[in-house]
Amino acid sequence: MDLSFVILIEMLYAVATLVLISAGLAVVFGMMKVINLAHGEFMMLGGYATITATSLGVNVFVAMLVIAPLIVGLIGLVVERLVIRHLYGRLVDTMLATWGLSLFFIGAATMIFGNTTTGISTPIPGFAVGAYQINGYNFFIILVAIALVLALLAVLKGSRAGLIARGAMQRSDMAAALGYSPDRIYMATFFCGSALSGLAGAVLAPLVGLVPTSGGAYIAKSFITVIAGGPALIAGLISSATSFGIVSQIFTFAVSPVMGEVALLVAAVILLRLMPQGITSRFFKGKL
């Protein structure tokens, strides 16, 4: 009984982690069609922003939920103005440019923070479920992921800004004809996407030992999640994160953590073979 509860929590946590690490990419890649290979590095920078802010005496939750997203968002803004805005619509070129950016960020972080492992301890204590101890921080991550999805939904579906952004992504010429500046809209959207990446890196920072190359561990998983999700932004994110999270956790518990990772990749291959356009090309059609 206790064990099944623990497994349930671990599954929710795995899904929440996938949602978190993929949300920023879903906006930048799913909406804007920019292949951002520096996505992992944005997360890494979010982690360092949190650790630096915390060591300067800022409350750890403020650092994670406010400061890190803002800082990484601003970095994203600069990157968009200097590099990305010249490359909209050129898929392969964005890939090359952002790969260069990722190398640059790794180098810069190494110069500033050194090539050593840093970290902060988790701010929430663990607690017992029957005979088991659970990491209380897992619940925090699940909550953040839920809040993030609700916020995305509210902004994209419920607000005028979201409507304009979605419209501009589909037909920027029409948006321009109606008096909106696509340039501004792209800039703002990229800022949001980067901030979401920064938030993910910040929230995960207390669980990992952070090194400048940490971003590499997330990049593959986040791309797989976003691509397998398909055209619908939020429905795709949730459906693919849920399927992969559950599959990988089942294999992790039944066999070993390595098999869990393998199962995730195999599931992705099978899924994309059956549904090359992603889950939401067949299910939840027309949803956001």
Add this chain to the structure above:
Amino acid sequence: MSLNRRNFLGAAAALTASPLLPRAAFAADSIKLGAIHDTSGIFDAYGKPMDQAVRLAVQEINAAGGILGREVEVFAYDTQSDMALYSQYGQQLTRQDRVDVVHGGILSASREAIRQTMRKTKTPYFYNVLYEGGVCDRNIFINGVTPAQQVEALVPYAMGKAAGKKVYILAADYNYGQITARWIQKFVADNGGEVVGTDFFPLDVSDFGSTLAKIQGAAPDLVIAPLVGGAHLSFFRQWAAAGMKGKIPLASTTLGVGNEQKVLTAEEGDGIMVAYNYSQELDTPANTAFKAAWAKAYGSSDNIHETAVSTYQGVKTWAKAVDMAGSLDRDALIAAMESGISIDGPSGKITVDAKTHHAVLDVHLMEFKGQKMQVIETLPQRQPIDTQAVCDLGTNPNDNTQYEIQI
């Protein structure tokens, strides 16, 4: 203060020229010592202090009059954490610089990249790192601990601290982790225990949530974790975050080699049991003097770690052997090294094992406390029993293999 070769030679030349020093100037030609370490890139946390250790040891040797009245000159190369550069610089050291000895290499892959070059060119090679054991080659000398030396000491101590006999192993998924896990299984069985689970993790795994649940499902009395690198450090963090600390004792064969005790907070690290050849907290005159000399040369002694000390001791052992041999000839040097030579270094007494060219050394049992590795107990002069089981250079001097030790 950072010390590069030019600065160092300048300083050494100034010392040589100083009339106050009570010794004659060095003979004209210097002894060439090659050093090959990753002083940049992802392994620089290991490599930088090792490079500093070589320079410090050589500085001390020269200040004391050099070896055989000759000055020692360092030829150092930075391999940038790139295995391909090892072969290149290995060739350069042996064929172009024609050095008399090479110290260096960090990962086992880097050692194997240059070992054959050293052997072919008859350049004595010192590998001063703890590693998985089993290398049998007359041309190489190794003074780091091997898994058996470490695990043999750690397992009985950790099991003594545990409430029962059930052990769970979490290991890094490559040859070091696999081999070490096998040794742990052997010594747990030898001490009357039972291994209830063994899990291997690729080096980039950083999420251990499900593992924590699995471990608790198996309900062991002790967890032993030969995990490696930054991603695996997350395990110790998540272990503490889940409140497991204090419920099940934890031991590791790797945590602390890169000074990880300073990365984990005291709450996360306190109580973790380890066993190594060196700790900064060792309270011996040799270690105190060593730390003072290091701080004087480099500003702070905080970055000293086990492999840096091994490197320092490797250079000192080599110097003593050359003095004893009275020449730089390779065979004379090997004969001197095989004569049961030993030095008293910062980590204790290090004796060269003639049969395997490995080291007989002190293993210190330690516990993390307040971001330091407190020495609990010293087990003096442990034999490299794993390599001894497969390697005998006395009867088979032409051996040139790395044995995979069957347990």
